[in-house]
Amino acid sequence: MSVVSFKGTREGLVITLGEGEWHDVLNHLAAQLSRPGAQSFFQGARVFLETGSRALDATQIEELIALLGQYQMTLTAISDVASQAEYNRVRATMPAPPESLPAEESQTAPVGTSESYALLVQRTIRSGQLCQYAGTIVVIGDVNPGAQVVAEGDVIVWGKLRGVVHAGAAGNENAIVGALVLAPTQLRIGHLIARAPEGKRTRSFPEVARVREGRIVVEPWIES
Amino acid sequence: MAGRIITLTSGKGGVGKTTVTANLGVALARCAQRVVCVDADIGLRNLDVVMGLENRIVYDLVDVVEGRARLRQALIKDKRLPELHLLPAAQTREKSAVTEKQMIKLCEDLRKDFDFVLIDSPAGIEHGFKNAVAPADEIVIVVTPEVSAVRDADRVIGLVDANEKTPPRLIINRLRPAMVRRGEMLDTADVLEVLAIELLGIVPEDETIIIATNKGQPVALESNTVAGAAFMRIARRILGENVPFHNFDDSGGLLDRLTNLLRKR
Numbered sequence: 001m002s003v004v005s006f007k008g009t010r011e012g013l014v015i016t017l018g019e020g021e022w023h024d025v026l027n028h029l030a031a032q033l034s035r036p037g038a039q040s041f042f043q044g045a046r047v048f049l050e051t052g053s054r055a056l057d058a059t060q061i062e063e064l065i066a067l068l069g070q071y072q073m074t075l076t077a078i079s080d081v082a083s084q085a086e087y088n089r090v091r092a093t094m095p096a097p098p099e100s101l102p103a104e105e106s107q108t109a110p111v112g113t114s115e116s117y118a119l120l121v122q123r124t125i126r127s128g129q130l131c132q133y134a135g136t137i138v139v140i141g142d143v144n145p146g147a148q149v150v151a152e153g154d155v156i157v158w159g160k161l162r163g164v165v166h167a168g169a170a171g172n173e174n175a176i177v178g179a180l181v182l183a184p185t186q187l188r189i190g191h192l193i194a195r196a197p198e199g200k201r202t203r204s205f206p207e208v209a210r211v212r213e214g215r216i217v218v219e220p221w222i223e224s
Numbered sequence: 225m226a227g228r229i230i231t232l233t234s235g236k237g238g239v240g241k242t243t244v245t246a247n248l249g250v251a252l253a254r255c256a257q258r259v260v261c262v263d264a265d266i267g268l269r270n271l272d273v274v275m276g277l278e279n280r281i282v283y284d285l286v287d288v289v290e291g292r293a294r295l296r297q298a299l300i301k302d303k304r305l306p307e308l309h310l311l312p313a314a315q316t317r318e319k320s321a322v323t324e325k326q327m328i329k330l331c332e333d334l335r336k337d338f339d340f341v342l343i344d345s346p347a348g349i350e351h352g353f354k355n356a357v358a359p360a361d362e363i364v365i366v367v368t369p370e371v372s373a374v375r376d377a378d379r380v381i382g383l384v385d386a387n388e389k390t391p392p393r394l395i396i397n398r399l400r401p402a403m404v405r406r407g408e409m410l411d412t413a414d415v416l417e418v419l420a421i422e423l424l425g426i427v428p429e430d431e432t433i434i435i436a437t438n439k440g441q442p443v444a445l446e447s448n449t450v451a452g453a454a455f456m457r458i459a460r461r462i463l464g465e466n467v468p469f470h471n472f473d474d475s476g477g478l479l480d481r482l483t484n485l486l487r488k489r
Contacts (some may be wrong), residue, residue: 055386055387074409079468080386083386121413123385124420125382126378126379126381126382126385127376127378127379127382128378128379128382128383129382133332142418144325144378144418145375145379146375146379
């Protein structure tokens with residue numbers, strides 16, 4: 001398998017980083033991007049980074065953003081949760097944040113849309129970790145207290161949701177939050193905020209939260 | 225064969241990392257393992273006091289790293305167990321006196337001579353924590369059955385995951401069976417439900433630990449205390465033995481058992 005591989009999707013370009021020393025991987029990527037003829041193909045692409053088992057630190061992400069920037073490419077999301085959290089931290093300190101998915105696209109998206117792209121997170125998101133994506137987030141695992149999930153689309157958790165969750169973060173109040181056990185510290189949809197009721201009885205059937213008449217309501221998650 | 229490097233950490237302070245490190249060191253040494261306990265809490269050293277070896281310190285970890293002393297000169301042999309050693313931290317310096325690279329080099333040197341290198345991590349998730357975790361083969365998270373401690377432990381597990389270490393294991397310290405029975409304290413299942421990692425052992429709250437810690441006589445030196453026996457079981461699990469988990473419920477007083485009986489009806 002090559003060190004770096006590329007795949008084009010409707011949403012943008014998926015770059016997969018293989019095993020190896022970070023600098024070898026980065027050099028390889030640079031070589032691929034600078035190949036004659038490649039430039040017009042990559043120019044302006046929105047990049048989704050697949051890191052495999054690798055977790056990137058802030059410096060590595062900065063190097064990557066700088067390299068991609070030379071070809072007017074923008075990094076949209078990283079597959080690894082920890083790297084994604086680092087990326088968010090790096091992005092927060094940068095003067096001009098790279099564009100995410102156009103806001104109107106997610107605003108007009110229907111409830112629980114299967115059309116939009118989703119970030120699949122197959123691990124537990126722990127305290128202090130932030131998972132952010134300009135689309136729907138699907139977590140297979142738990143979202144622990146102290147963790148944050150912020151999606152411009154829906155948030156679906158196949159597990160216990162106990163952290164802070166924000167669906168429709170760009171203002172989409174049609175977004176939903178669904179979980180096998182829905183017991184978030186705080187639940188936000190669009191501009192609305194709801195807290196968990198003080199009594200800590202958690203129900204053990206799947207529930208979904210959505211906005212009805214300007215309020216967040218929680219109901220059993222049954223096929224509608 | 226090269227020894228195993230195990231780091232004990234927790235995120236939150238005051239959960240008993242140092243006490244657990246000292247006792248685990250003692251327990252492993254009693255299983256005829258050659259053990260060195262490394263105090264990575266530079267500037268706030270405690271491990272030497274808990275092990276009762278404070279008055280024997282001549283050189284410390286920073287002296288070794290900066291080349292003022294050879295490793296052998298800084299190692300302190302325990303006064304009771306010949307297999308047990310301590311590498312003390314410097315008290316007059318700060319955590320930044322050592323880098324991750326230097327810690328890794330130091331521990332690689334130590335593992336040549338010992339079966340186990342136990343690193344006592346400082347509280348927090350900053351430089352000192354990173355130093356303590358960098359050389360580790362295995363991580364053991366120490367937690368007390370409190371919501372805040374569990375939260376911090378969860379944070380630390382997340383950080384360790386990102387470093388591509390093997391999944392950490394858990395020691396629940398200071399469990400009070402009577403309080404758990406009355407529903408006033410998180411129980412083992414509550415803690416494991418959030419953290420979802422392998423349980424290595426449970427150490428019940430035991431007054432003898434406080435007395436022993438102040439005297440510099442780790443409880444694990446004798447198996448006749450509840451906590452001492454718990455540390456021996458953990459040591460045997462680390463050595464790969466399959467030791468069943470002890471049911472601390474039986475240790476409750478008569479009154480507790482009576483209330484429990486009434487409650488059940």
